[in-house]
Each structure stands twice: as C-alpha cells, then as structure tokens.
Amino acid sequence: MKITVLTLFPEMFAPLKESIIGRAVQSGKLDLRIINIRDYSEDKHKKCDDYPFGGGAGMVMLPQPICSAVKAADPDHSARRIYMSPKGKRLTQQKVCSLAAGGDILLLCGHYEGVDQRVLDLYFDEEISIGDYVLTGGELPAMVVCDCVARYADGVLAAGSLVDESFSDGLLEYPQYTRPAVFEGAGVPQVLLSGNHAEIDKWRREQSKKLTAERRPDLIKNN
Numbered sequence: 001m002k003i004t005v006l007t008l009f010p011e012m013f014a015p016l017k018e019s020i021i022g023r024a025v026q027s028g029k030l031d032l033r034i035i036n037i038r039d040y041s042e043d044k045h046k047k048c049d050d051y052p053f054g055g056g057a058g059m060v061m062l063p064q065p066i067c068s069a070v071k072a073a074d075p076d077h078s079a080r081r082i083y084m085s086p087k088g089k090r091l092t093q094q095k096v097c098s099l100a101a102g103g104d105i106l107l108l109c110g111h112y113e114g115v116d117q118r119v120l121d122l123y124f125d126e127e128i129s130i131g132d133y134v135l136t137g138g139e140l141p142a143m144v145v146c147d148c149v150a151r152y153a154d155g156v157l158a159a160g161s162l163v164d165e166s167f168s169d170g171l172l173e174y175p176q177y178t179r180p181a182v183f184e185g186a187g188v189p190q191v192l193l194s195g196n197h198a199e200i201d202k203w204r205r206e207q208s209k210k211l212t213a214e215r216r217p218d219l220i221k222n223n
C-alpha cells in the first residue's frame with residue numbers, strides 16, 4: 001500500500017513512526033512518503049504562500065509549489081488525489097475500506113487559509129473531511145486517513161482484528177475485559193469466563209446491538 005502526503009510541515013508526521021503504523025512502514029507493508037511542498041518552490045526565498053486576492057485575513061498557499069510537488073510525486077496521475085478539508089465528504093469506515101482497496105493515495109494538507117482553488121480544480125480528484133470542526137491544517141486529518149487506511153494493508157493487524165471491530169458490521173463494538181477477573185471489586189461478565197464460545201458470541205452480539213441502540217440509533221436506522 002502506498003500513501004504520499006504533501007505538506008509544509010513534514011515533522012508533524014512523526015507520530016506515524018510509532019506503534020502499529022510505524023512497524024508497518026519499517027516492515028515495508030506501508031510505503032508512506034511525506035513530501036515537503038517547500039522543496040518544490042521555485043521562488044528564491046522558497047515562499048509557499050501569499051495574500052488572498054480580494055483581501056481578508058491570513059495567507060493562501062501558492063499553486064506553483066503544490067503543483068510541482070504533485071507532478072513529481074504522481075507524474076501519471078495514478079494515485080487518488082485527495083485534499084483534506086472540512087468542505088469535503090465526511091470520512092466513514094466504508095470510505096476507509098474503499099480507499100484501502102483502491103490503489104495509491106496522495107493526500108494534500110492545506111494550512112493557513114488553505115490552497116488556491118485552481119490547484120483543486122486542475123489537479124485533485126476529491127476532498128475528504130474527518131469531521132465538522134476546523135483545524136489549523138490538514139496534517140492531523142491526513143494522519144487520520146493514513147492510520148485508518150493502513151490498518152487494512154496486508155499483515156498490518158493481527159488476523160481477525162478487522163472482523164469484530166466497531167462499524168465493521170455497522171454496529172459499535174462490544175465491551176472487552178482482561179485480567180484480573182476482579183478489579184477494585186468489579187467482576188467480569190460470567191459468560192466470558194465460561195469457555196462457551198457460542199454463548200460468548202451471542203452475548204457480544206447482544207451487547208453490540210444494545211450499545212448501538214443507546215448511543216448511535218442513527219447507525220441502526222441507516223442499516
């Protein structure tokens with residue numbers, strides 16, 4: 001699986017060096033390329049932003065450095081080119097699945113007041129939002145996409161991890177317990193200690209349905 005990220009702040013992607021995603025990169029299961037847009041600026045001061053036409057607060061990212069970086073990273077437009085933006089279509093687990101199955105991904109992170117609209121019109125395929133709130137840049141959203149998509153790369157997760165989790169069947173996940181069997185006076189549901197796997201599966205399915213009905217009735221109606 002290959003994911004390329006274009007950003008003015010490549011050091012913000014340090015968290016992806018840790019834990020499961022870090023190991024996926026180290027082992028070659030995930031080909032993650034973080035590209036500094038500034039390296040592609042043809043300006044003598046490597047400038048990457050300027051004032052917005054029409055006035056207003058903040059700065060807009062210049063088209064030239066971004067488009068040169070896109071052409072270098074994805075010369076034949078073989079990747080799905082995605083701009084992280086609150087204006088985009090909301091990310092869902094279904095969308096994550098389709099991205100994971102879809103081939104190479106290129107993510108553009110905006111910063112400041114965003115990118116020149118012509119970059120999106122001329123070079124990008126779609127916009128994705130991770131939720132209805134505004135961040136200072138697209139870097140955290142791009143990390144969210146990298147993380148949740150990379151979980152689907154072959155061998156990244158333990159076998160079966162993708163099967164039972166929340167949303168995989170449109171329901172929230174059942175509660176989990178581990179040792180000790182009694183913690184601060186609180187026990188574990190007896191069925192989980194019974195060794196009866198048919199009963200355990202049944203209990204977990206019931207818990208999933210109950211939790212989803214209580215907390216996310218919208219997920220049930222849309223099912």
Ligand code: 4GY
Nearest residue numbers: 084085110114129130135137141
């Ligand atoms: N929410 N989902 C989001 C975001 C920050 C200025 C445009 C989001 O995806 N991206 O809040 N992005 C802004 C920062 C330029 C993107």
